[in-house]
Amino acid sequence: MGLYLLLQLFCLATTLDAIASQPLVKPGCPDKCGDVSIPYPFGIGDSCNIGVGGFNITCNNILPNPKPFWGDFEVLEISLPSGLMRIPNDISYQCYNNAGVLLNHSTTSLSLYEDYSFTFSETRNRFIAIGCDTVGLITDQITGQWGSDFTRGCVSICRRPDNMTDSSCSGAGCCQTEIPKGLKRFAVEFTSFNRHRNVSSFNPCSFAFLGEEDVFRFKPLDLEDTKLLERSRSIPVVIDWVIGNEGCEIARKNSSTFACVSENSDCYNSITGMGYLCNCSKGYEGNPYLTGGCQDIDECEKKPCDHECTNLPGSYSCSCRKGFHGHNEDNSGCMEDTHADKSVVFPVLLGIGLSLSFLLIGGPFLYWVWMKRRLIKLKEKFFQKNGSLLLQGKISSPQSSAVPCKIFTIEELKKATNNFDKSQIVGEGGNGTVYKGILPDKRIVAVKKSKIVDETQIEQFINEVHVLSQINHRNIVKLLGCCLEAEVPILVYEFISNGTLSEHIHGEGYEGHASSISLENRLRIAAETAGALYYLHSAASTPIFHRDVKSANILLDDNFTAKVSDFGASRLVPLDHTRITTLVMGTWGYLDPEYHQTGQLTEKSDVYSFGVVLVELLTGEGPISSIRSQDKKSLSRYFLSSMKENRLYEILEERVRDEGDEEQLMLVAQLAKRCLKPKGEERPTMKEVVVELEGLRKFHEHPWEPKKYEETENFLGKSGPSQGYPSNVTAEYSIDGHILSALEAGR
Secondary structure, eight states: OHHHHHHHHHHHHHHHHHHHTOOSSOTTSOOEETTEEOOTTSEESGGGSOSSGGGEEEEOOOTTOOOEEETTEEOOEEETTTTEEEEOOOOEEEEEOTTOOEEEEEOOEEEOOSSSSEEEOTTTEEEEEEESEEEEEEESOBTTBOOOSOEEEEEEEOSSGGGOOTTOOSSSEEEEEOOOTTBOEEEEEEEOSSTTTTTTTTOOEEEEEEEETTTOOOOGGGGSTTHHHHTGGGSOEEEEEOBSSSOHHHHTTOTTTOSOOSTTEEEEEOTTSSOEEEEEOTTEEEOTTSTTOEEEOOGGGGOOOSSEEEEETTEEEEEOOTTEEOOOTTSTTOEEOOTHHHHTHHHHHHHHHHHHHHHHHHHHHHHHHHHHHHHHHHHHHHHHHTTHHHHHHHHTSTTOOOOOOEEOOHHHHHHHTTTTOGGGEEEEOSSEEEEEEEOTTSOEEEEEEEOOOSHHHHHHHHHHHHHHTTOOOTTBOOEEEEEOSSSSOEEEEEOOTTOBHHHHHHOTTOTTOTTOSOHHHHHHHHHHHHHHHHIIIIISSSOEEOSOOOGGGEEEOTTOOEEEOOOTTOEEOOTTOSOEEOOOOSOTTTOOHHHHHHOEEOHHHHHHHHHHHHHHHHHOOOSBOSSSOGGGOBHHHHHHHHHHTTOHHHHSOHHHHHHSOHHHHHHHHHHHHHHTOSSGGGSOOHHHHHHHHHHHHTGGGOOOOOOOOHHHHHHHTOOSOOOOOOTTHHHHHHTOHHHHHHHHHTO
């Protein structure tokens, strides 16, 4: 008994010794500043960190509350396993009085180390804007310098305090949006529709900030001018950090700089796309960045065994104590030895032998049957969860004319996309990821895998299936089928090979080809797009409002034929309705201003968005710019202002100016101007837009006599001779039977 007690005391002393010897910092270096732990590779002082500039921490040591700083940022927490650092938040705000006069404001801009692998975490942070008359923008514009990397934002609108609910950040009082991967700097900007005049009694201010998504919970009290600022420190900003800018495989080759120096440690490539992180292997804990930093965990302290437990390197083993026998890992099967046991040893051994033989022969087959049944049940679960009943209800309703689409199995789509390999990705967006796939009949398809966030995502997916199943038009991307038995719902489209209109006219992904589309093709693409929208509004069996018309949702095939896509935000409209009420949808820069004010969606909302696309085709500019003045950031405002000031010719893209007649360009611009009218009732219908565009495409086919047309010179901002354009051209085209026949043939 005395010897057993001595062994127990020895094991306890050894365990305490191991815990005390687990180093988190280099020898002789402080491990804390105030209440914050500073683990290596970070360190307080040049000799205590890993030796590259981004990992040095300073401690102000001002009693009674010392605080650590990373450059100019206070450090709240540093996490080793996940590669995170949290810093305090800084909230931007604008406050107005009831007359709409700006009282006070503060805007935020933050920059991280450019030469090291520190980025604002795109998985844990969200850009959040708060207010009832608020448009918040996050951009890479820092102190007047524009890097053209990104601009994103969201709109938050509400009319009464009871429009909002706690913890909801979906556009009523609070909105949020993701940030791009690899973000190292950002600035916050604001704008407002009515300068808070209509809501100043309960919400005089707009707020915006970047913060940790899982920590922030919206409360209606945040709309008051001080409540949010008071609790801002409790909403940190998360920074991802990694070692170096190479993956594990390359980093290991240089042993002098490889950071995972502890035995029993593993290297992991960072999810941010560059650099790597270290972690202790399973069964070990400590600091993998220090020699001897990963120490064995004594699992026996957690008492995993009923009888005897033996700690092993990285693991443990259970056994029955003397007088008992058994084989279960947790000793729950330990049974006390008796004299009768001897008489049954042979039958027991025989039974065990037969059981093992049965398991060896029949086990694989039983496992295969079990796995197959489990997979079938899992597919049935996903099939119901992904809205199969909702889709069936929509298609079988008396108001629906949908043609049932092909239901693909998940095995078919895995084979088509090489098991959804990353190399097959051709596009990613807010609603999902698109893969290129090849079906057994050699058809090339686009496979859209939705992102499941909540029930709204499922309804959006089912809505897209329902909308596209009713559409058959040569300028609308064709839905081939869907798959509901995967964990995430999947759509299968025809594959459109030549990218988006946005990529071609803005040069995104097509470096050196920003002006690759001729004016003739631009007008044809505009006419085809308008024809598709006209079909949706009036020629389809049930009217459809697209709700997210933009150049990024217009695909082009190898012949530059337009294909309107992305119907995730679209809505079917009953024949006895001309408008629907909805939350704000669409993309900033394309949104109908009347939609913001009334919350009413009409077919003229699509006309406005198409007008912005038409201006993009003329100017080559994006819908939002960070280099123009505040009142001209929006392309539509910039265009209308240029028209008013007779400076249209200055903002046209060079190739458009070179290839187009002045009268032709002026007439296209006038059409875009009418599409961008503030009031929907003053805008043309999509049918009228199609007819005018088809007429303008035939501009050179009509041998009219040239004459003076001074208004053209004024709009274009040029002087000199010009060719006249008869005033009856629009009227002639508006009754062109060939055009209307072409529209019907597009179905």
